[in-house]
Amino acid sequence: MSLPAVERTLIVVKPDAVARGLVGEIIGRFERRGLKPVEIKMQTVSKAKATQFYIVHKDKPFFGDLVSFISSGPSVGVVLEGRDAIALVRRVIGSTKSWEAAPGTIRGDFATGLLDNAIHASDSKESFDWESKTYFS
Ligand SMILES: Nc1nc2c(ncn2[C@@H]2O[C@H](COP(=O)(O)OP(=O)(O)O)[C@@H](O)[C@H]2O)c(=O)[nH]1
Ligand SMILES: [Mg+2]
Structure with a gap:
């Protein structure tokens, strides 16, 4: 069989995890899985940037909370490169809801809520x- 294509994806370590000192742990998990960081940026995103970043969720009832949370403190965006990176990273991070995320996934090990996942x-x-164009702008 042929190997999956090399792709890029974006992860953002959210403000809850940055505040708890988990940046190295989280990026390290991807590195150990063979994904290569190719761009990295730490910032507190403005509400305007957060609104653009999460525009796909603009009609959701929790949109305002989402924008407020991501702009509440420093976050770290990393572009990761590797084979099948988009799907692989989603498996490594685990389910959206902290209480459903499997142990061993990033959310299963570190998420404490729904916004703070x-x-x-x-x-x-x-x-x-x-998202990468917006986060790195
Ligand atoms: N307050 C609230 N936040 C939510 C809800 N669903 C998702 N979120 C948050 O919105 C983010 C984006 O949602 P989604 O794209 O569906 O999940 P993700 O791709 O797994 O991060 C999630 O990571 C959660 O932090 C919800 O029903 N209520
Ligand atoms: Mg999403």
């Missing part, structure tokens, strides 16, 4: 293109 990751090539 430690990490964001792009879920498609299209979302990677939009």
